[in-house]
Amino acid sequence: MLKQIVFIIVLLITLGIFSYTLRNLILLFKQTKPFPIKDFGKRFLMMLKIAIGQTKIFRKPVTGLMHALVFWGFCVITIGSLEMVIDGISGSERIFSFIGIFYNFIMASDDIFAFIILIMILLFIGRRLFLNIKRFTGIEMSHKNHIDAYIALSMIMLLMVSLLGMNTFYLGSGNEIKGFYPVSSIFASFFSNINNNTQYILYEFFWWMHILLIFAFANMLPYSKHFHVFLSVPNVFLSRLEPLGKLYNMENVAKEVKLMMNPETAFTASDSNTVPERFGVKDVEDVTWKNYFDALCCTQCGRCTDVCPANITGKKLSPRKLMMDLRARMNEKGSGLIKNGKEFNDNKSLIKDYFTSEEIWACTTCNACANECPVNINHPSLIIDMRRYLVMEESSAPSGIKAAITNVENNGAPWQYSPEDRLLWTKEINL
C-alpha cells in the first residue's frame, strides 16, 4: 500500500511537470500560422513506411540498422513500461500476464531488445567519443549540443541497465515468475548464490530506478534534441504529400495575379479587403505550426547538411542549423509573444540575427536535405518563405536575381531583351 501511495504521488508530480511543459508548447504553437492537413489515409501509409518501417534511415545500412533496432526496441519496451505504471497504481504485479503465451513473447522481446539497445547505445557513445564523424560537427554544433546528446544516451543506457537488472533479480526474488526472460536468465545464473530476500530488495531497487528514469526522461525530452522520441512518428504523419519541388502559392499574391488576369472573378465580396500581415517569413511568428513542429522534431543528426550541395562546396548554409535556429529563436521570443501578443518586438529576428541572407541565398532549392531527413522535415519551403520576405518586403536579393526578376517584370522572361525581339534570330536563317 505504501508503495502504491508513493508511486501515485511520484506519477502525479511527473504528470504535473509534463502538463506544464505541454501547456507552454501549446501556447508557443498558438503564435504560429495555420497549415492545413488532409488526406489522412495516405499519411497513415507514409507513417507506416517511413516512421515505423524506418525506411529512410536504412540509406546508411549499418547505422540505420542500429538506429532502427533502438526505435523498434523502444516500441516493444513501452508495453512493459505501461504495465509498470498500471502495476504501480493498482498494486498488482505483472498485470498483463493474463494474456498467457503472448505475455511470454512480449516479455522475451522486451528483455532481448533491452540488451540490444544497451549494446547499440554503448556503440553510439563510442562512435561519438572515438570516431570523428563529420556530420556531428558544424558551426551550429556547440559543446552544449554534444553534452545534450551524451546525457540522453546515458539516460537510455541507464534505462536499459535498470530494466535488465529488474528482470534479473525478479527471477531470483522468490516471486511466482510470470513471463519469459531469455537474456536476464543468463545474468540471473551469475547471482544464484544470493538469497531470495536480497534479490527481492535488488528487484525493487531496479524497479524504482527504471520507473523514475522513465519519468525523468519523459520530462527531459521536450527540452532536448531527443524530443524526436515523441515527435518523429507524428511529424512523418504530418509531413507533406506533394512532390518536394512543388511551391505553395502565396494566397494574397495569387489573388493579385488573378485580379490582373480577370478583375471580375478575382475577388469575392468577403475577401476583397484582405491585407497580408506579412509576405513570407521574417521571424518565428510568421512560420507555420508545421515549421515549428519540424524544428522541435529535429534530431540534429546532420544527414541533411551532409548532403547539402551548398554546404559541401563550402557555403555557410546548413539546413540543420535552420531547424536549430528556429527552435532557439522561439525559445528566445516565444514568452514575449505569449505575454504581449504578436506586436511584441525585441528588435531581433530569425532572419539576420540567426539565419543570415547569405545562408538563405546559398540554397539551390535542390531538396536533397528534405529528401534525406529521416523524419521528413522540409527545410527548403521555409527557406523559400524567408526569400519571399527578403524580396517582397525588403527588396533585398543578390544582384543577379534582382536583374532576373526585373527582366521578368519588364520583358516577361529572365533575359534583358524585349519580347518583340524574341524571334529576330529567325531572320538570319531565312525561315
Ligand code: SF4
Ligand atoms: S535545398 Fe537548399 S538547404 Fe536543402 S540541400 Fe539543397 S541547397 Fe541545401
Ligand code: SF4
Ligand atoms: S533536419 Fe532532419 S536530417 Fe537534418 S539534422 Fe534534423 S533530423 Fe537530421
